[in-house]
Amino acid sequence: MTLVSLAGVAVRFGDRELLREVSFVVDRGERWGILGRNGSGKTTLINLIRGDLAPSSGTVVRAPRLRITVMDQYRDFGDAATVWEAAAGAFADLFALEHSLAEQAAGMAEVGDAVTPAMLERYDRDLHRFQREGGYEAAARVDAVLHGLGFDPDASRTRSLATLSGGERGRVALARQLAAPADLLLLDEPTNHLDLETTLWLEGYLRALDAAVLLITHDRALLEAFADHILHLEGRTAAVYAAGYSAFVTQRAERRLAAQRAYRQQASKIAKEEDYIRRNIAGQNSRQAVGRQKRLARLPRLGPPPGEDDVMAVRLEARERGGDQVLVAAGVRIAFGPRVLLDGFGATVRRGEVVGLVGANGAGKTTLLKVFTGERPPEAGTVRLPDSVTLAHYRQDLAQVPEEKTLFDAIADRRTRWTRGQVQGHLGRYGFPGDSVLRRCGTLSGGERARMALALMEL
Numbered sequence: 341m342t343l344v345s346l347a348g349v350a351v352r353f354g355d356r357e358l359l360r361e362v363s364f365v366v367d368r369g370e371r372w373g374i375l376g377r378n379g380s381g382k383t384t385l386i387n388l389i390r391g392d393l394a395p396s397s398g399t400v401v402r403a404p405r406l407r408i409t410v411m412d413q414y415r416d417f418g419d420a421a422t423v424w425e426a427a428a429g430a431f432a433d434l435f436a437l438e439h440s441l442a443e444q445a446a447g448m449a450e451v452g453d454a455v456t457p458a459m460l461e462r463y464d465r466d467l468h469r470f471q472r473e474g475g476y477e478a479a480a481r482v483d484a485v486l487h488g489l490g491f492d493p494d495a496s497r498t499r500s501l502a503t504l505s506g507g508e509r510g511r512v513a514l515a516r517q518l519a520a521p522a523d524l525l526l527l528d529e530p531t532n533h534l535d536l537e538t539t540l541w542l543e544g545y546l547r548a549l550d551a552a553v554l555l556i557t558h559d560r561a562l563l564e565a566f567a568d569h570i571l572h573l574e575g576r577t578a579a580v581y582a583a584g585y586s587a588f589v590t591q592r593a594e595r596r597l598a599a600q601r602a603y604r605q606q607a608s609k610i611a612k613e614e615d616y617i618r619r620n621i622a623g624q625n626s627r628q629a630v631g632r633q634k635r636l637a638r639l640p641r642l643g644p645p646p647g648e649d650d651v652m653a654v655r656l657e658a659r660e661r662g663g664d665q666v667l668v669a670a671g672v673r674i675a676f677g678p679r680v681l682l683d684g685f686g687a688t689v690r691r692g693e694v695v696g697l698v699g700a701n702g703a704g705k706t707t708l709l710k711v712f713t714g715e716r717p718p719e720a721g722t723v724r725l726p727d728s729v730t731l732a733h734y735r736q737d738l739a740q741v742p743e744e745k746t747l748f749d750a751i752a753d754r755r756t757r758w759t760r761g762q763v764q765g766h767l768g769r770y771g772f773p774g775d776s777v778l779r780r781c782g783t784l785s786g787g788e789r790a791r792m793a794l795a796l797m798e799l
Contacts, residue, residue, distance in 0.1 A: 349398035376573030378787025423496035430520030499654040507533040599645035671721035
């Protein structure tokens with residue numbers, strides 16, 4: 341059964357064409373990996389499929405009553421107070437119906453023989469709906485997903501959302517999406533907050549689903565284990581590969597070689613024809629030259645095949661040489677209410693060292709970074725950065741990217757002495773060439789926002 345089909349889809353923002361002639365069909369049970377460099381239109385494609393964005397041309401057709409879930413739909417936990425309530429958010433109406441059924445049953449038991457046909461009819465109708473929509477399986481489904489993503493289902497029923505770290509909130513949002521009934525799941529980098537164990541669980545869970553899944557990820561191991569189709573966005577269009585990841589890599593290389601060969605052959609043919617026309621247009625073979633000129637004008641020209649993905653030239657260098665010690669922590673305690681994440685932590689980071697923060701989900705890695713940057717005070721202890729230290733912070737939520745400013749102004753406002761050429765050169769190294777620097781930051785895709793955050797961090 342076809343769930344979604346795109347035919348000849350193009351997306352333009354003003355004069356800027358982001359996607360053109362995109363066509364593919366997603367059937368029930370298929371598992372798609374969506375690949376492409378940052379800014380190639382992956383998130384735009386997701387917005388097209390879910391109906392949040394209309395194509396500039398072409399058609400997007402969805403099956404009637406298609407149930408689509410997207411993780412950002414589930415980051416707002418509404419009135420949920422506990423982890424379990426947040427994860428079970430998609431079943432709120434169903435659980436309310438269950439409560440109503442219990443009240444109806446109690447009411448009928450109380451009146452005994454005075455039960456009316458209308459009361460019985462309502463109870464039967466509501467019970468049938470509860471069964472049809474999976475009411476008896478809903479709680480078990482939520483428990484299974486929470487357990488798979490590293491939460492204790494029983495403890496989750498009383499654990500406050502306020503005690504969660506940033507990574508844990510991301511996993512609860514993923515649990516909320518995975519538990520929700522769906523025909524099509526749209527997953528954008530779902531492993532960002534997962535460790536190896538929970539990533540392996542996710543692989544198995546997705547493979548077992550009857551629903552179709554479209555997955556954006558840079559995790560090659562997950563793609564290898566999960567995908568049976570690949571959609572590769574490149575050169576403002578999309579190529580479909582009815583294959584897993586390894587086969588895609590091979591087939592893409594073969595297609596690239598074939599495209600390069602065809603382009604070179606056509607370029608050589610055009611050069612020979614143009615040379616013949618130039619030599620004979622005014623001579624005795626002018627009729628043949630004119631004929632060739634007309635045929636050449638009608639010839640559809642092949643464009644050069646897209647090159648390999650660009651590599652950003654990131655330079656993270658200290659502007660001034662400071663002291664030997666760049667961060668000193670002593671006796672640091674971090675807690676959320678009664679839950680202690682870290683106690684008695686001490687460390688000294690010296691100039692030139694590269695330190696990795698490693699730990700299980702919810703261990704407090706992001707919270708510790710916030711303590712280092714001064715965004716959050718520790719419950720006890722001290723963190724000291726010498727005055728000579730300049731801090732650059734790449735935030736997980738990319739909140740450092742100013743929505744209303746243009747890319748050019750965001751850099752120029754931070755480097756007031758730079759010339760226009762210096763600002764453009766800096767942005768160019770992060771994949772923003774030419775007039776693209778005049779775009780407003782709020783129009784950037786997820787991948788482009790990440791690159792802009794890096795460009796700002798280097799300043």
